[in-house]
Amino acid sequence: MTGLYLDWNATAPLRPQARAAMLAAMDHVGNPSSIHAFGRRARRFVEDAREQVAALVGVNPADITFTGSGTEANNQALALAAAHGRRILVGATEHASVLEAAPGAVQVPVDGDGLVDRAALVRLLAVDPKPALVSIQAVNSETGVVQPMVELANLVHDQGGWLHSDAVQAAGRLPVDMGDWGADLLTLSAHKIGGPQGVGALVAHPGIPLAPLLKGGGQERRMRAGTENVAGIAGFGAAAAAALAGLDDYAGLAQLRDRLETAVRERHPPVLIPGAAAPRVANTSCIVLPGVPANGQLMAFDLARVAVSAGSACSSGKVKSSHVLMAMGLGEELAGCAIRVSLGWDSTGADIDRFLESWSRIAARVPR
Known part of the structure; x- marks a missing residue:
């Protein structure tokens, strides 16, 4: 794979x-x-x-x-x-x-x-x-x-x-x-x-x-x-x-992002999408899965050979609570459960499906 x-x-x-x-x-x-x-x-x-x-x-x-x-x-x-x-x-x-x-x-x-x-x-x-x-x-x-x-x-x-x-x-x-x-x-x-x-x-x-x-x-x-x-x-x-x-093509990524976000909300309603009510660039989604620290999510995704991140990549590989999300009013615990999914010019619907397959396995471990 x-x-x-x-x-x-x-x-x-x-x-x-x-x-x-x-x-x-x-x-x-x-x-x-x-x-x-x-x-x-x-x-x-x-x-x-x-x-x-x-x-x-x-x-x-x-x-x-x-x-x-x-x-x-x-x-x-x-x-x-x-x-x-x-x-x-x-x-x-x-x-x-x-x-x-x-x-x-x-x-x-x-x-x-x-x-x-x-x-x-x-x-x-x-x-x-x-x-x-x-x-x-x-x-x-x-x-x-x-x-x-x-x-x-x-x-x-x-x-x-x-x-x-x-x-x-x-x-x-x-x-x-x-x-x-x-x-x-x-x-x-x-x-x-x-x-x-x-x-x-x-x-x-x-x-x-x-x-x-x-x-x-x-x-x-x-x-x-x-x-x-x-x-x-x-x-x-x-x-x-x-x-x-390629600016017009990049704007089309919003359809993939929105499909991803709709699916994670339907599959696990406690999910949060910080910034979803504000204007956003088409390719970026921040997903908070309460109860599952970001480092655990990243390990699971990596084992599935899916590369996502827990925010900025400029912190020497360290995973910590996002200062961005805390500034937006999320507490440290929730801010520490966020991952970032960012798409690019060759991202496809099949990529979203594969991400959702891995994400759903992670979310299924969270008690409802």
């Missing part, structure tokens, strides 16, 4: 377009900072990819700074607060790469559906005359909840703030236009959209005085020192182009 991969929010398979672009780049030698023909050829791979990534989020290529990961881009964005004397506000359900990059930040609460409490955000912005840098994840990686980015940007800008959005789980899954959203800074990651691991981007509005985390070279307009990962960036660009072309 072959394995079933339902952990696309952790990482997506490498798209064939990305693989081809990477192999083409690796067939050429040259440092993209060199002025000879070999270097210019390497530079062309980088700049073509910059155009492709820019098109994915509706910006100019000059707004893109390539980084080593989405985590690095988040860290660089948040570092701007200290560089420009701004305080930091972050959503309570942010990814660890935001929460741990700004441990002293004020957390903005969310409601029971996982949406940012707008009234609380306004109060927190107004309580101090010092302008803020606010970081709000566009799409939550555990629940798939989509934040109202335009409204949040207006609230932040009304108080003179900058809005950064970790859009790692949004790009390629729903239309992203940084200008329409009103975001000042945006984080992207290649491997979430079928590009290679180890490549990301920080997108900055031209009016934002971006500052480098890494110094020691003139690469990326002096915004990120170090020779560019040419092959990885080429793969990122090709994946971005493919993701943009």
Whole structure:
């Protein structure tokens, strides 16, 4: 029996377009900072990819700074607060790469559906005359909840703030236009959209005085020192182009997700689906099975060769109660019984059936 991969929010398979672009780049030698023909050829791979990534989020290529990961881009964005004397506000359900990059930040609460409490955000912005840098994840990686980015940007800008959005789980899954959203800074990651691991981007509005985390070279307009990962960036660009072309197909995954959720609720009514009442991205479902800790569920799924997760994959393989679900009002016990199922562009109805077969065996052990 072959394995079933339902952990696309952790990482997506490498798209064939990305693989081809990477192999083409690796067939050429040259440092993209060199002025000879070999270097210019390497530079062309980088700049073509910059155009492709820019098109994915509706910006100019000059707004893109390539980084080593989405985590690095988040860290660089948040570092701007200290560089420009701004305080930091972050959503309570942010990814660890935001929460741990700004441990002293004020957390903005969310409601029971996982949406940012707008009234609380306004109060927190107004309580101090010092302008803020606010970081709000566009799409939550555990629940798939989509934040109202335009409204949040207006609230932040009304108080003179900058809005950064970790859009790692949004790009390629729903239309992203940084200008329409009103975001000042945006984080992207290649491997979430079928590009290679180890490549990301920080997108900055031209009016934002971006500052480098890494110094020691003139690469990326002096915004990120170090020779560019040419092959990885080429793969990122090709994946971005493919993701943009496939947006309509990705939206169709909602039918599979809804069939999955309807089935688990019918088979075991105590099941909870956090965030189900809020707008969500099409591919993500968070399922709480009361009484069955997530680590036990993951072991059972793994034995059945079904790959799901217990939330973010950025915690060194540790399974613990989800801070996202606790921020949404679930207690620690329930938050520790949640798994995440995330679908991708080649997920099928047969995949849902196979997941449900394994899940039903796990749920059957729970006393009713």
